[in-house]
Amino acid sequence: MKLVSYNIQYGIGLDQKYDLDRIAASLAGADIIALQEVTRNFARNGYADLVAGLEARFPEHFSCFHAPVDLLLNMERREGRVVAHRLQFGNMILSRHPILSVRGLLLPRSRTYDRLNLQRSALEAVIATPEGPLRVYSVHLDHISPEERLGQIAVLQRLLADTPQEGVAVTGADEFGMGDTPAPEDYVALGDFNLQPESPEYQALFGRPDPFYGRVPRRTHPVDALAHLKKRAAGSYSWEGPGGAGERLLLDYALVSPSLLPRLADARIDTAARGSDNFPLWVELS
Template identity: 50%
Template sequence: MKLVTYNTQYGIGRDGRYDLERIAAAVTGADIIALQEVTRNFMRNNGADMVAGLAELLPDYFHIFGVAMDIDFGLLENGKPANKRLQFGNMVMSRWPIVASRNLLLPRTRRLSRGNLQRSALEALVMAPSGPLRVYSVHTDHISQEERIAQIRHLKERVYAFAAEGGVLTGAAEYGFPELPCPEEFLLMGDFNMVSGSPEHLVMTGVPDPVEGPQIVTHHPVDAYALAGGVPDGSVSWTDTTHPEKTRLIDYVFVQANLAARVKSVRIDSDAAGSDHQPVWVELN
């Protein structure tokens, strides 16, 4: 099973050009795709509907879109509401049915010195051939470490509560539906805006024992870069063309402990040019 996560930067590459076909080409071949910074009616890409565009370019995939930020500036057409809402969020695409989804809004603060968009984690319950699987397309804050820590704590609480809560629906027989599966296994995929070993990264994975090192435990996700040989030192997944010194690895895949042994490989596609980020691929046995 091949999975990929890609922050699309609204479909705009480092050359400043919007080209959704580059995004689609970079993720073609994956079984499950997690995308971030997907938009509708955003001025930076001339109001493109990226959801419709990606669905058209990748017609063999089931897809869901989770709106994190939704704004209507009150535009009128012929004196009536245009209903052109600026939407910003995450997307999951899958070769196999996505039988249920939730959009988990992450905590945020009222920041005034810099823009602060509502962030979210889009949950997809995928009916993979190997069994049902939860996949989350995640995007955390890019300015505040304090905010990222709060968002990661909240995300972990929600993800690990799934088994007790049962996702979007339980007792489905009352409505004539079969009971939805409740898998323990999950992957958290996306742009976490943090570096390995940072306080927020340790909140996610747990603090390694000073003598025995990191352990695989059921209450912490496992960083895929720590598995299957990882990626070469110095690898990056995001490039800042204005301030090259800020370029770093901030896109991750974290797997539930039961999946750690199934991680066959992880790699960063350094050739993709459709965004200021690079796709991160993980293959599971």
């Protein structure tokens, strides 16, 4: 099973051109797709509805979208009713397999006064894969403040570890004649975490390595798929600075639960993709 994460930057590539077709081409063959910076009614891409555009390009996939940023742009009266036009910015998941339940989970933030400060979130989808139910998350953390990322990481870690005990979107569904949605131990969290390898935020997320034993998988921490498979080199990157400045950073990660490590077969970054300033990160489970 192939999973991919891609921060699509509103559909605008390194050449500053909007092209949703080349983004879709970079995602071809994926069973599960986790996207960040998906927008509706954003001026920079001509007010395109990326949710509808992506659903049209992946007609065999189920989909869900959550916009932690949802702002009124303008409104009009049409055929006797008020129609609001809203700017939405958020995360999306597309899946070849049925999506059983969905939650959009807000992450903590603090106000800035001179920099864009977006509400961040994690979109959770429980997916009925052929190998059993799987929790999949599309995640986007703050891009400015390490302290803010640390607070978001603490909430995310608790979510990843405790959901099997706490349940997903609904529990006690028998009261309404429905069976409970599974809350599996297995998860993959994909996204733009805006942190660099072995930074304080990285170590908070994945655990600090012991000088002798290294970084041992623990229930309380996810595993970095690239690092675990030794696919992360000193020069690995998933983001490139604008204008060909040559700045490259590794900011995108695939987090897998320790329970999934026996199935973790491959991970790679597709630096040939040009549809965004980030690059697709692929993970394969056997």
